[in-house]
Structure formats: C-alpha cells, structure tokens
Amino acid sequence: xxxxxxxxxxxxxxxxxxxxxxxxxxxxxxxxxxxxxRGGITPxxxxxxxxxxxxxxxxxxxxNVGYLRRELRAILGLDRRWNVAVVGAGRxxxxxxxxxxxxxxxxxxxxxFDADPRRIGQRHGTTTIEDVARLxxxxxxxxVEIGVVATPPGAAQEVADALVAAGVRGILNFAPxxxxxxxxxxxRTVDMAVELESLAFALVHERRxxxxxxxxxxxxG
Amino acid sequence: xxxxxxxxxxxxxxxxxxxxxxxxxxxxxxxxxxxxxRGGITPxxxxxxxxxxxxxxxxxxxxNVGYLRRELRAILGLDRRWNVAVVGAGRxxxxxxxxxxxxxxxxxxxxxFDADPRRIGQRHGTTTIEDVARLxxxxxxxxVEIGVVATPPGAAQEVADALVAAGVRGILNFAPxxxxxxxxxxxRTVDMAVELESLAFALVHERRxxxxxxxxxxxxG
DNA sequence: CCCGTCTTGTGAAAATCTTCACCAAGTGAC
DNA sequence: GTCACTTGGTGAAGATTTTCACAAGACGGG
Numbered sequence: 001x002x003x004x005x006x007x008x009x010x011x012x013x014x015x016x017x018x019x020x021x022x023x024x025x026x027x028x029x030x031x032x033x034x035x036x037x038r039g040g041i042t043p044x045x046x047x048x049x050x051x052x053x054x055x056x057x058x059x060x061x062x063x064n065v066g067y068l069r070r071e072l073r074a075i076l077g078l079d080r081r082w083n084v085a086v087v088g089a090g091r092x093x094x095x096x097x098x099x100x101x102x103x104x105x106x107x108x109x110x111x112x113f114d115a116d117p118r119r120i121g122q123r124h125g126t127t128t129i130e131d132v133a134r135l136x137x138x139x140x141x142x143x144v145e146i147g148v149v150a151t152p153p154g155a156a157q158e159v160a161d162a163l164v165a166a167g168v169r170g171i172l173n174f175a176p177x178x179x180x181x182x183x184x185x186x187x188r189t190v191d192m193a194v195e196l197e198s199l200a201f202a203l204v205h206e207r208r209x210x211x212x213x214x215x216x217x218x219x220x221g
Numbered sequence: 222x223x224x225x226x227x228x229x230x231x232x233x234x235x236x237x238x239x240x241x242x243x244x245x246x247x248x249x250x251x252x253x254x255x256x257x258x259r260g261g262i263t264p265x266x267x268x269x270x271x272x273x274x275x276x277x278x279x280x281x282x283x284x285n286v287g288y289l290r291r292e293l294r295a296i297l298g299l300d301r302r303w304n305v306a307v308v309g310a311g312r313x314x315x316x317x318x319x320x321x322x323x324x325x326x327x328x329x330x331x332x333x334f335d336a337d338p339r340r341i342g343q344r345h346g347t348t349t350i351e352d353v354a355r356l357x358x359x360x361x362x363x364x365v366e367i368g369v370v371a372t373p374p375g376a377a378q379e380v381a382d383a384l385v386a387a388g389v390r391g392i393l394n395f396a397p398x399x400x401x402x403x404x405x406x407x408x409r410t411v412d413m414a415v416e417l418e419s420l421a422f423a424l425v426h427e428r429r430x431x432x433x434x435x436x437x438x439x440x441x442g
Numbered sequence: 443c444c445c446g447t448c449t450t451g452t453g454a455a456a457a458t459c460t461t462c463a464c465c466a467a468g469t470g471a472c
Numbered sequence: 473g474t475c476a477c478t479t480g481g482t483g484a485a486g487a488t489t490t491t492c493a494c495a496a497g498a499c500g501g502g
Contacts, residue, residue, distance in 0.1 A: 006419065009419045013412075017397070043479090044461055044462070044463095048461090056480090057480050058467080059478085060466095060479050061478080061479070062478090076421055076422050077422055078418065091315060091316035091320070095312035099413065145424065146420060169427070170420045178235065180261075186420055192317075192320065194234040195393055195409045197233075197298075197299065198230045198231055198409060199367060199409050201230045201297050203407060204296075206407070224488090226489070229489090254449085263491065266489095271451090272452070276450080279498065280498055281447085281497065282448080283450080284450090
C-alpha cells in the first residue's frame with residue numbers, strides 16, 4: 001500500500017468511471033482486457049494497478065462489476081463526503097462550484113470566497129459568496145478539508161497559505177502558478193496554459209516526434 | 222529531438238513562465254539551480270530538459286534570461302498564433318473563451334459553437350455563438366487548428382470526431398470522458414473528476430503514502 | 443597568467459513505471 | 473472427469489525517467 005504512483009491513481013479513477021458506465025448498461029462482469037480497451041491501456045496494467053490493493057477478480061471469469069466499483073469507490077475515498085471551499089468567484093470559480101459532477105461525486109461546496117466587494121453577498125443557487133477575509137474563521141467552522149484556488153495568479157499563493165492555515169488538507173489549484181505548500185498538504189494543479197502549450201508543442205513538432213498515442217493492443221496470433 | 226516526453230514539455234512550459242517573471246523583475250541571467258527552485262525540480266532535470274533541444278547556457282554563468290525565454294517560446298510553438306474553436310458554451314466553455322491568458326499566449330478563439338438554440342446567436346464580447354451544425358463549414362473556413370471540447374460527456378466523442386473531420390490537428394478536452402482520435406491528432410485532457418478523486422485518494426491514504434511533494438534540494442557539504 | 447569558484451552539458455547509475463510471460467484457477471461442453 | 477479455453481495475479485524483464493557525478497568552460501582577482 002506504500003508505493004502507489006500518481007498515474008496509478010489516475011487510472012483507478014478512469015476504471016471507476018468505466019465501471020459506472022458498464023454497470024448502467026447492465027454488465028455483470030468485466031475482464032481486464034475489456035476494462036483496458038475502454039481506457040486505452042494494456043490489460044496487464046489494469047491487473048497490476050488493481051493488484052496493488054488486493055485481489056478483486058476471479059480467474060477465468062474477470063471482475064464483478066458492482067463489487068469492483070464499490071471497492072474502487074472506497075479506495076478512492078468516494079464512499080464519504082468531502083467539504084470543499086472555492087476561493088475566487090470569477091469565471092473559473094463559478095464554473096467550478098456550479099459543476100454538477102462535484103456534488104455527484106461526494107464533494108460539497110460549503111463555502112465560496114472572493115475579495116471583490118461587488119461579488120461578496122451575491123447568491124448563486126444555494127451558495128452565498130463570502131469575503132475571503134472571513135476564510136480563516138469560516139473554513140474551520142464548516143469543516144472544510146479541500147480548498148479550490150480559482151483566483152488570479154497573483155493572489156494564489158496567499159490564498160493557498162490561508163487555506164493551509166485554516167486546516168485544509170488538500171488543494172486543487174487552477175491558477176497558472178506553482179504553489180508551495182507543506183508536505184502534508186496534498187496539491188493538484190490544473191494549469192490551462194501548460195495544457196495549451198504542450199498542445200502547441202505537439203503540433204509544431206508533429207512530424208518529428210509521433211509517439212504519445214496508445215499503441216493498438218496487438219495480440220499476436 | 223525525437224524522444225521528448227510529455228513531462229519534459231510540461232516542465233518547459235513552467236520554465237517559460239518562470240523566465241517571463243524573472244525577466245519582468247529585471248533578471249539578466251539565471252542558473253539551472255534557481256530555475257529549478259522556482260518549480261520544485263532538480264537542477265539536473267532542468268539541464269537535461271533543456272539540453273534535449275540544444276546548448277542554451279554558458280558554463281560558469283548560467284542562462285541568459287531573454288535568450289532562453291525566446292528559445293523556449295519557439296520550441297513551444299508560441300512564436301506564432303493559433304486559431305482555436307471552443308465547442309460548448311456552458312460554464313466551462315464560457316470560462317475558457319473569456320480567459321485572458323488564452324489570447325495572451327497566442328491562442329485566438331475564432332469560433333464558439335453550441336447546440337442549444339437559446340445560446341446560438343448570443344454575443345459574448347467580440348464572439349458570437351454559432352450552431353455546432355455549422356462546425357464542418359466554419360472551422361476550415363476560419364483555419365481552426367485547435368479544438369476545445371467543453372460539452373457534456375455524452376456529446377464529447379461526437380464533437381471530437383467532427384473537429385477531426387474539420388481538419389483540426391489538436392484537441393483539448395474538458396469533458397470527463399476518454400476520447401478516441403486518430404494518431405496524428407494531438408489530444409490533451411483536463412479531467413476535473415480525476416483531479417478531485419486523486420486528491421481524495423491522497424487525503425484518505427495520507428498516513429500510509431507520503432511521497433509526492435518535492436524533496437528539498439539537499440546539497441551535501 | 444594562474445588559481446579558486448562557479449555552472450553547464452552529459453554519460454552512467456539509480457529509480458520508477460510498464461509490459462511480458464506464465465502459473466493457477468475457473469468455466470462449459472461432452 | 474477430462475479437455476479446451478479463458479482470465480487474474482505476479483515475478484521478471486524491459487523501457488523510460490530522474491538523479492548523480494564529473495569533465496570542461498567561464499569568470500574574477502591578483
């Protein structure tokens with residue numbers, strides 16, 4: 001249970017979603033092969049990823065869809081709810097806290113903060129935008145465990161520090177800025193500029209380097 | 222020039238941003254060490270990444286900030302402009318095409334599409350939302366090279382196919398769904414559900430696995 | 443010019459991640 | 473029960489990525 005890589009976790013997340021779909025379609029069992037096809041990965045990878053957490057399948061048969069989904073749910077920490085605070089109620093922040101999938105997956109936005117007086121007090125659905133100055137007071141009160149940084153880059157580090165001080169254990173950063181947080185705080189960054197630039201790189205260097213897409217399964221014989 | 226990994230490119234993107242900042246602060250030269258510190262990476266990694274493209278530094282001195290920035294700019298394909306089409310004018314799509322950094326980095330949103338009749342025709346700034354049915358016609362006309370998928374998951378693959386058919390060479394996908402595209406089309410996916418779930422995983426397994434943050438540079442002696 | 447100090451570029455080593463290959467276990471037909 | 477076939481779990485091999493370590497270049501002081 002000690003050496004789980006970031007990429008393994010990301011794949012688990014994909015497996016989980018695939019299982020949801022297969023279950024909705026009425027599938028009862030699924031093999032590592034089919035699970036792999038749906039995600040552009042090798043069957044061996046699927047089995048290795050899962051075996052890091054236990055033996056969930058049956059030889060000759062595959063995995064029970066419902067059972068494996070529930071196991072992954074627990075492994076990913078989705079069998080409970082998480083209190084989330086969004087800081088920054090601009091376009092990105094708004095898109096985030098009105099995002100359906102958020103609540104659907106167990107993430108409850110219990111607070112939205114902004115620094116702009118024109119925004120403070122506005123209601124969006126059930127949420128009222130609060131002054132970011134009250135973060136230190138409200139976040140612990142509402143048992144916030146995850147903070148989402150959706151501020152301009154200039155304010156991002158400051159906000160991250162405030163979130164950490166308020167006892168948040170995980171931060172999801174959308175500001176295009178590398179944040180520094182203590183080691184015990186988990187940090188994920190979604191950096192649009194990086195994505196765009198890596199896309200531009202791929203287009204510019206298209207002819208030269210063409211790896212990057214999955215190879216076809218290529219089952220000999 | 223053939224074996225450039227995805228992670229190298231992402232780091233180049235960070236170096237580029239750091240260089241912009243340092244240049245704005247008036248810095249003239251920078252060592253791999255300082256460049257590394259600003260991004261939570263090792264100096265050796267910085268040098269390896271850069272050396273894959275040439276020799277940009279001077280021994281004993283470091284890198285010339287302006288020169289290296291311009292070189293990276295060209296390497297990343299940012300020394301030209303890219304025509305982008307955004308498909309899906311919901312919250313995410315809106316956040317995207319009004320995102321300042323987009324144009325700032327050379328990405329011009331020349332078309333926004335949606336399928337909802339209530340949205341079609343709406344103006345947002347200089348952009349008018351067009352019927353997605355006209356994608357096949359308008360995208361080639363406007364020389365769109367990059368497509369952004371910001372639709373509900375159900376429509377994502379269909380839209381991706383349409384973009385590919387319209388001659389788009391790169392796709393940035395925000396729908397929580399694995400897309401399949403031909404090998405010659407570059408694809409990047411930003412999947413919020415995956416980010417959240419990997420964050421939840423980290424929090425649940427906090428005590429057990431605590432790698433993931435950078436180690437301190439630890440310079441012996 | 444020479445010496446001490448700095449810093450890059452880069453093979454080699456180490457660490458990490460992915461794929462292979464095969465055994466064991468399960469199924470269904472007969 | 474036996475046989476042909478399927479599939480998971482897993483150690484080992486292979487591939488990739490990161491880090492180490494050091495030679496070679498660059499500078500400044502005297």
